[in-house]
Amino acid sequence: MIEFQHVFKSYGRGRNILADINFRVSAGEFVFVSGPSGAGKSTLLKLIGGLEPASRGSIQVNGQRLDKLPARARPYLRRAVGVILQDTHLLFDRSAFENVMLPLAVQGHPWDSAAARARAALDKVGLSGKEDLNPIELSGGEQQRLAIARAIVNRPAILIADEPTANLDHDNAQRIMNVFRDFNRVGVTTLIASHDQDLMARYASRTLRIDPGKFADSHGPASPPDAGQPPQSAPARTGGGRAEPGFGHPGESA
Ligand SMILES: Nc1ncnc2c1ncn2[C@@H]1O[C@H](COP(=O)(O)OP(=O)(O)OP(=O)(O)O)[C@@H](O)[C@H]1O
Numbered sequence: 001m002i003e004f005q006h007v008f009k010s011y012g013r014g015r016n017i018l019a020d021i022n023f024r025v026s027a028g029e030f031v032f033v034s035g036p037s038g039a040g041k042s043t044l045l046k047l048i049g050g051l052e053p054a055s056r057g058s059i060q061v062n063g064q065r066l067d068k069l070p071a072r073a074r075p076y077l078r079r080a081v082g083v084i085l086q087d088t089h090l091l092f093d094r095s096a097f098e099n100v101m102l103p104l105a106v107q108g109h110p111w112d113s114a115a116a117r118a119r120a121a122l123d124k125v126g127l128s129g130k131e132d133l134n135p136i137e138l139s140g141g142e143q144q145r146l147a148i149a150r151a152i153v154n155r156p157a158i159l160i161a162d163e164p165t166a167n168l169d170h171d172n173a174q175r176i177m178n179v180f181r182d183f184n185r186v187g188v189t190t191l192i193a194s195h196d197q198d199l200m201a202r203y204a205s206r207t208l209r210i211d212p213g214k215f216a217d218s219h220g221p222a223s224p225p226d227a228g229q230p231p232q233s234a235p236a237r238t239g240g241g242r243a244e245p246g247f248g249h250p251g252e253s254a
């Protein structure tokens, strides 16, 4: 599902942020990416989301090698991987509802079913009733939740989230983690970078820890292909499938 082989990453001519990283995440796993500030957690997630290229090595996501991905296959990657960045990148010239609609509109979804999905996603993150507000009228935590709604509306096979609970109080952090847990339970592979060790320990079954110059995988060194760990909390699901985490329209696919 996600496989790093001898991956190096530096920005420009700078030092290696990541050096010789090897791991393999199977479908349906819930992985916590930990490490001190500046160690490279966001960098790792951006590599998986195809938002930054590796400097060296091979990254496979959903059976596709990212460095070999032709331009026409990029939209497929964007649908397969839901990304929630540290900086939410919301659009402030339109409503919360329109922000969530955007990924579906880009794919040419029929408006009615897209709208139903968008409303379900907003409901899932506790933003029902705030659809018509501009993101500027939302609190930091609400903006964070809006970014999560936008990432899940596509029902991606993989969700990666960078500090999704950083701006949230305890109750809302828990609520958001439960949203991720629900998606993971229906087979969505989930990777979350966070500084909140205690919270993550309650959800993730595996930790990838990045320290400057050091990488540790709680599942041990990368295993050879076909020897991957079975997921602990969810049935394995092939990459082509679509999650149905309790809302939306079964049978409809993106
Ligand atoms: N676009 C960029 N250009 C140059 N250097 C960068 C860029 N993005 C990140 N870096 C550097 O890469 C290193 C790792 O950054 P990264 O954002 O991945 O860390 P992080 O573990 O997510 O930290 P934090 O916990 O503070 O979010 C940092 O030293 C940072 O300065």
Ligand SMILES: [Mg+2]
Pocket: 041, 042, 043, 086, 162
């Ligand atoms: Mg970061």
